Amino acid sequence: MALLKGPGAMTGVNLIAIAYKKGFTSNGKSQYADIQLDARDLRGPKQTNLHLKSDRVQGEDGKVRYNNGAPYSTGQIEEIARAAGPNTEPILDKDGNEIGTIYGFKGNVMPATRGTGLVVNTKSVEASEFKVDSKTLDNQLASMRAARKARAAAKESQAQASAPETEREQAAEVEVDQPTVD
Numbered sequence: 001m002a003l004l005k006g007p008g009a010m011t012g013v014n015l016i017a018i019a020y021k022k023g024f025t026s027n028g029k030s031q032y033a034d035i036q037l038d039a040r041d042l043r044g045p046k047q048t049n050l051h052l053k054s055d056r057v058q059g060e061d062g063k064v065r066y067n068n069g070a071p072y073s074t075g076q077i078e079e080i081a082r083a084a085g086p087n088t089e090p091i092l093d094k095d096g097n098e099i100g101t102i103y104g105f106k107g108n109v110m111p112a113t114r115g116t117g118l119v120v121n122t123k124s125v126e127a128s129e130f131k132v133d134s135k136t137l138d139n140q141l142a143s144m145r146a147a148r149k150a151r152a153a154a155k156e157s158q159a160q161a162s163a164p165e166t167e168r169e170q171a172a173e174v175e176v177d178q179p180t181v182d
Contacts, residue, residue: 001054001117002037002047004109011108014041014128015052015120016136017080018091020100023069031077032069035120038104039143040130048147050140052109053117070112076122080105083125089132104132 004010016036023032036050037043044050051068058064072080081088084103091100107125109118 002043002050002052004037004043004118009043010110010118011124012106013043013109014038014104014106014130015109016128016132016140017077017084017103017105017120018100018137019077019103020091021098023100024074025071028074030071030073033072033077033080034068035070036068036140038128038130039140044143046147046150048144048151050144051117052119053112053115055116070115070117070119072120072122076120079122079125080107080120083107083127085127087128087132089134089136091137102132102136104128104130104136 004013014037016038018034018036019031024030025032035052037047037052039045039047039050051066053068053070055067056064057067080103081101083105087104089102090098091102093099105125106128108121110121111117112119
C-alpha cells in the first residue's frame with residue numbers, strides 16, 4: 001500500500017484508476033477500482049507499492065494474492081471519469097478486446113473508514129498533471145520494481161556496513177585477558 005506521510009502528503013496527489021468492465025457489484029451500484037499513486041508524482045518513485053489499497057488474500061489453491069480494488073459508487077467513478085476527461089487509456093486483453101479503462105486524475109486521499117488502505121475523496125478530483133498511455137501500467141510496475149531493488153540494495157549495504165563492526169567487537173571480546181586465579 002502506498003505510504004503518504006507528512007503535512008500535505010495526501011492532497012493534490014496524481015493518481016491513476018484502473019476500472020474493469022466486470023468490476024461492478026451484483027446490484028450494479030458500485031464498481032471496484034484499483035487506484036494507484038502515479039509513479040511520476042513526486043511521492044511515487046520511492047514507493048514499493050503504489051496501490052492505495054492492497055490486502056493480502058490466500059486463494060483456495062493456497063497461493064497468496066493481493067486484492068487492490070476498493071468499491072466506489074457509480075457516481076464516484078463518474079466523477080473520476082469526468083475529472084480525467086480525455087486522459088484515459090483502454091485496457092485490452094490478449095485478444096485486443098477492451099476489458100476496462102485507465103483514468104489519469106488528481107485528487108485528495110484519506111484513510112478508508114471501512115476496511116484498509118486509502119480512498120479518494122471524489123469531491124476533490126481534477127485533471128492530472130500526467131498523461132496516461134499504453135505504457136502507463138508497465139511504468140507503474142517498473143517503478144515499484146526499481147524501488148524494491150533500491151530498498152534491497154540499501155538493506156544489503158547497511159548489513160555489510162554493520163558486519164565489520166560486529167566482527168571487530170567479537171575480536172575485541174576474544175582478545176580480552178581474563179584474570180587468572182592462583
